Amino acid sequence: MLNILAISGSLRAASTNSALIAALAANAPADCHVTIYDGHGRLPIFNPDDEGERTPHEAAGLIDAVTRADGVIVSCPEYAHGVPGGLKNALDWQVSRDAAVGKPAMLVHASSRSLYARAALAEIMRTMSFALYEEAPLEIALLGKKPVETEAILAEAANVLAMRHAVQAFADFIHAG
Template identity: 85%
Template sequence: MLNLLAISGSLRAASTNSALVAALAANAPADCRVTIYDGLGRLPIFNPDDEGERTPRDASDLIDAVTRADGVIVSCPEYAHGVPGGMKNALDWLVSRDAAVGKPAMLVHASPRSLYARAALAEIMRTMSFALYEETALEVALLGKKPPEIGAILAEPANQQAMREAVKAFAGFIRRQT
């Protein structure tokens, strides 16, 4: 059983990215368990002076969750052509740790328009030494949809199958890494 950690880079209550990672968790193949990280909004702003023994509990929880996971799935919005501060802050807490080094990671997308953030996030994660899986891109166009529409789109059999296939392909990538 592979343990995957899914992170939404959005703090919005009605986030399309959060809906997508929840749907991925619900539609994961039987040999994968997807746990959703929900602590993004509780993370203190990264400060290198607070690393080591002074690492805040919420930051330690994130580091431990990434360390324990066999792979990480990230769905992130784009704000002003970039990665939202909360997501970047979470990654900053991982920079000087071994948690990200060689850790398989996959980006999934809830908007076809977030091209700048996709490129920036991929560059940041590669720089941090995540093993970024880029062979299969999962994109489910949810931008601008209301929660009932989002639920209906994510419940479509074709989208559920696409989510299962994306996680299955990512699981294969993880297994090839070890």
């Protein structure tokens, strides 16, 4: 059984990125357990002086979750052509740790318009030494959809199949690594 950690880069209650992550978790193949991390809104701002024995409890929990995971899936919105600060902060807490080194990661997308954030996030994660799976990116267009519409789109048979296939392809990538 693979343990995959899924992170939405959005803190919004009605986030389409969070909805996509939740749907991925619900539709994962039987041999994959997807855990959703939703604590990055509670993380203190990264400060290298607070590492080691001084690492805040919230940050230590995230570091442990990334360390224990066999792989990480991230769905991220774009704010002002960039990665949201909360997600960047969560990644910053991983920088001086070994948790990210060689850790398989996959980016999924809830909008076709987040091209700058995609490129920036991929660059950040590659720089941190995540092993980025980029073979078959999953994108389900949810931008601007209300929660009821988002739920209906994510429940469509073709999208359920696409999500299952994306997670299975990522699982295969993890096993091959």
